[in-house]
Amino acid sequence: MRKSAERGKREKEDVKGFPLFLLPFILILGLIGGMLGRQPDVEHMQTAGEQQAEQEAPSDGDMSEAGTDTSAEPTDFVSVMEVHYIDVGQGDATLIICDGHAMLIDGGDNSKGTALQLYLQSQNVTALDYVVATHPDADHIGGLDVVITKFDCGTILMTDYEKDTATYRDVVDAMSYRGYEKTTPVIGDRYALGGASFMIVGPADITGSANDSSIALILQHGEKRFYFEGDAEEEEQDILNTGISLKADVFKLGHHGSRTSNSEEMVEAVDAAYAVISVGSNSYGHPHAEVLNRLRERGTSLFRTDEQGSVVARSDGRDITWNCSPTDSWTAGE
Numbered sequence: 001m002r003k004s005a006e007r008g009k010r011e012k013e014d015v016k017g018f019p020l021f022l023l024p025f026i027l028i029l030g031l032i033g034g035m036l037g038r039q040p041d042v043e044h045m046q047t048a049g050e051q052q053a054e055q056e057a058p059s060d061g062d063m064s065e066a067g068t069d070t071s072a073e074p075t076d077f078v079s080v081m082e083v084h085y086i087d088v089g090q091g092d093a094t095l096i097i098c099d100g101h102a103m104l105i106d107g108g109d110n111s112k113g114t115a116l117q118l119y120l121q122s123q124n125v126t127a128l129d130y131v132v133a134t135h136p137d138a139d140h141i142g143g144l145d146v147v148i149t150k151f152d153c154g155t156i157l158m159t160d161y162e163k164d165t166a167t168y169r170d171v172v173d174a175m176s177y178r179g180y181e182k183t184t185p186v187i188g189d190r191y192a193l194g195g196a197s198f199m200i201v202g203p204a205d206i207t208g209s210a211n212d213s214s215i216a217l218i219l220q221h222g223e224k225r226f227y228f229e230g231d232a233e234e235e236e237q238d239i240l241n242t243g244i245s246l247k248a249d250v251f252k253l254g255h256h257g258s259r260t261s262n263s264e265e266m267v268e269a270v271d272a273a274y275a276v277i278s279v280g281s282n283s284y285g286h287p288h289a290e291v292l293n294r295l296r297e298r299g300t301s302l303f304r305t306d307e308q309g310s311v312v313a314r315s316d317g318r319d320i321t322w323n324c325s326p327t328d329s330w331t332a333g334e
Contacts, residue, residue, distance in 0.1 A: 079195025089280030099194030113146030134230030222317020257287025
């Protein structure tokens with residue numbers, strides 16, 4: 001008992017002798033030691049962060065797919081088309097250029113071949129995707145033998161109507177010389193021309209008349225439409241009977257503005273804001289007064305090659321602009 005009491009007394013003396021001012025420092029050191037013992041593995045945390053970033057980032061394949069967002073692609077129609085109603089006198093020749101592609105509808109008479117060649121070259125045309133011979137009358141195909149000989153031609157559209165004339169034979173011989181064969185048009189067939197296209201709407205049948213065997217077509221460019229019917233006369237009714245919408249912004253009048261074409265029913269069906277007459281000095285009275293009056297009463301803006309030379313319409317698919325102002329004379333042929 002005495003030894004126990006002495007040991008307790010010495011312990012109390014030891015505690016009493018301990019420098020109490022060191023306690024705060026000891027406690028701080030203990031806390032630091034505990035924190036050091038729990039220090040995280042920084043290298044491991046960085047690796048985990050990198051893994052997380054890799055998981056969240058798309059793979060190369062995903063990025064390529066994500067970068068091709070078709071919903072963000074522009075949907076606006078971007079294309080330019082020019083329609084040249086070429087002044088070839090009393091005849092027809094229309095050049096259409098769209099996005100580097102070209103087509104020619106008819107070629108004037110025999111005296112216009114070289115002039116037509118030069119006109120195409122002035123428009124930087126070196127080849128024609130399409131040549132359309134609406135019908136084998138001389139004032140429509142006379143210059144095509146020169147064009148076919150001088151230019152590379154893709155599809156040549158001609159009906160099976162043949163004419164026993166030197167002019168017709170010249171065109172056939174030129175095609176044979178170049179190794180070209182004709183393509184017979186079929187109603188409803190469509191052809192692409194750059195950002196434009198055209199559809200055949202006639203003829204339904206080959207008749208005993210060259211005029212009524214004319215190729216008729218609708219040219220579409222964006223929202224804008226152009227109608228061509230060659231020299232269709234009674235054939236107009238067959239075209240109307242197809243049920244195909246003929247509504248267009250521009251009507252290239254049939255048969256040089258003759259009363260034998262351009263019936264009131266046809267003019268109403270096309271319902272064009274603009275009309276173009278390809279005509280020159282003639283003994284037929286083209287364009288006829290009743291046709292001009294029909295257009296004037298409807299408020300149609302009229303262009304004619306005998307008064308204004310070559311007429312050019314430019315379409316961006318939404319609007320049409322012209323190289324000249326509409327005529328204001330409304331003078332019939334004599």
